[in-house]
Amino acid sequence: MPEVNNVMDPVQLQPFSHQVGGSTSVMSFNDTTLCKPLNPREHYFYLNMPKSLKEFTPEYRGLIEVKLQEDSDGYITYMGYPSDTSDHKKSPVSSCRSSPESSSSDQDIPVILRDKKKKDSDPDTSASIRLLRSGSVEVSTQTNTIFHAVDPGKSGKTSGVNPWSVKCQKRLISQMKKIDKDSKKCKFILLENVAAKFQNPCVLDMKMGTRQHGDDATEEKKQRFMKKCQTSTSSIIGSRLCGMQVYQAKTGKYICHNKYYGRSLTLEGFKQTLHQFLHNGYELRTDVIDGIISQLQKLSYILTEQDTFRFYSSSLLLMYEGHCSQNDNDIGQSSSSNGPIKGGNCNCDNNQKGDKQCHRPDNCKIDIRMIDFAHSTHIGIQDDKTVHNGPDSGYLFGLRHLIDLFTEIKK
Structure with a gap:
């Protein structure tokens, strides 16, 4: 198998527009693949899942390492890199809430990284993320789709991204900033984007x-x-x-x-x-x-x-x-x-x-x-x-x- 580093350049991750729930932010790796911070137990579960359950779970597509970058204007960029490779097929790996310096097996090399037919991102849904001085997060996209939150006391509209996705971005930025103090990368798991086949x-x-x-x-x-x-x-x-x-x-x-x-x-x-x-x-x-x-x-x-x-x-x-x-x-x-x-x-x-x-x-x-x-x-x-x-x-x-x-x- 060729080295992943020779196959893939760093990929800029995008917020996942259709995240409706969950406590962890989900990012788009490309138009058919999502990623989120790695949890060792969940990773083990995907690697050892019974075949009969796979029809009703997202396809596991490997691991990447993610680094947060912030410019002088407060704009945030998440960059995805291929994960290190060594043998630990059954061993848990670390998430961004623990040590990010663990390695991954050949089984963890993202399938998507070896398929250059897949485009790295969808230009119609690209977004910019900005951390404001108030501590809030501003997400700007190139789509006019409106998401209208109608919950009591929480009403409001966001353009291009589900309001819950914006909320999760703030939490993820906080986690990543703590790790990035030591210029370390955080492990993310790659999973099938099961919403990709839907237009709306x-x-x-x-x-x-x-x-x-x-x-x-x-x-x-x-x-x-x-x-x-x-x-x-x-x-x-x-x-x-x-x-x-x-x-x-x-x-x-x-x-x-x-x-x-x-x-x-x-x-x-x-x-x-x-x-x-x-x-x-x-x-x-x-x-x-x-x-x-x-x-x-x-x-x-x-x-x-x-x-x-x-x-x-x-x-x-x-x-x-x-x-x-x-x-x-x-x-x-x-x-x-x-x-x-x-x-x-x-x-x-x-x-x-x-x-x-x-x-x-x-x-x-x-x-x-x-x-x-x-x-x-x-x-x-x-x-x-x-x-x-x-x-x-x-x-x-x-x-x-x-x-x-x-x-x-x-x-």
């Missing part, structure tokens, strides 16, 4: 299960996470909203909700939010429900077979195409063999009054993926002392209720 991705991020804390959580953290579950829909239906964006075909804007809104929801509020997730401003997208239910049922069957696995604090992404077009090809084709299933062709036309109407698609793409495995465990993972028996009943409990709720909406 509608995304629902849900925290799954009735328990969120990992086995290694401190007593303080355990109590804090238990309280979040007990006071939210997690304890009632095994899931809670962690973030959402839904494309409004009528206005060309996204409506967004964040995790704080999700924690405040009652069961009835959760049902109403699922309904909102399926509404494009013209009509309820009942055409995507069968595909969502089918995928949830398949995932439930697969997880039933995963003995000793626990996916504490992991999320489930539900996505569908929000774009309306008279041409099926406008929606685009899946970029992954594990790509979204099809439900329909979304056509828009004008009625007799000249108003635009969106018709139910026959061929709309749908995708469901599990993400965020920083607190997941199973027998044999990193010498964990606690071994659980059977499948993750809390996660399965959440899936059953989601299936019931989407079935109820369809009726």
Whole structure:
């Protein structure tokens, strides 16, 4: 295998426009690949994942090292470099929250770095990040797409990037600045961008299960996470909203909700939010429900077979195409063999009054993926002392209720 350094020049990373949830900032490596700060447990999980789970998780694409650069005007640049190579296929590697000086195996050489057919960045979504003296972060993009946060007390609009992505940028900059004092790089994991095949991705991020804390959580953290579950829909239906964006075909804007809104929801509020997730401003997208239910049922069957696995604090992404077009090809084709299933062709036309109407698609793409495995465990993972028996009943409990709720909406 050729040296990666001879294959790839440093890549300038961009903020990921469609990050709706999570505590860690996600960056775009290119148009089909994302990256985020490395968590050793999550990295191990991806390297040793059962084959049956890969259909419902983003493809693992290796590691890179990232360095933060700031100019005199406060503009921030993230530069991605190929990771060092040596043999540690089963050993954990360090993240930017610990020592960044560990090495990686040939298995960790990013697949994407060896494929120069992939462009390094999408010029239509390039952005500039600026850290203001006030401590806030300003993200400027070359797109006019509007993301409208409608959460109580948090209303506002951002152009080109989901408001939650902007919030996460500030946290990442703070972490990276601490590391960069010693001119060190931070390890990032490269993963498939599962939203890449969508033109206007509608995304629902849900925290799954009735328990969120990992086995290694401190007593303080355990109590804090238990309280979040007990006071939210997690304890009632095994899931809670962690973030959402839904494309409004009528206005060309996204409506967004964040995790704080999700924690405040009652069961009835959760049902109403699922309904909102399926509404494009013209009509309820009942055409995507069968595909969502089918995928949830398949995932439930697969997880039933995963003995000793626990996916504490992991999320489930539900996505569908929000774009309306008279041409099926406008929606685009899946970029992954594990790509979204099809439900329909979304056509828009004008009625007799000249108003635009969106018709139910026959061929709309749908995708469901599990993400965020920083607190997941199973027998044999990193010498964990606690071994659980059977499948993750809390996660399965959440899936059953989601299936019931989407079935109820369809009726």
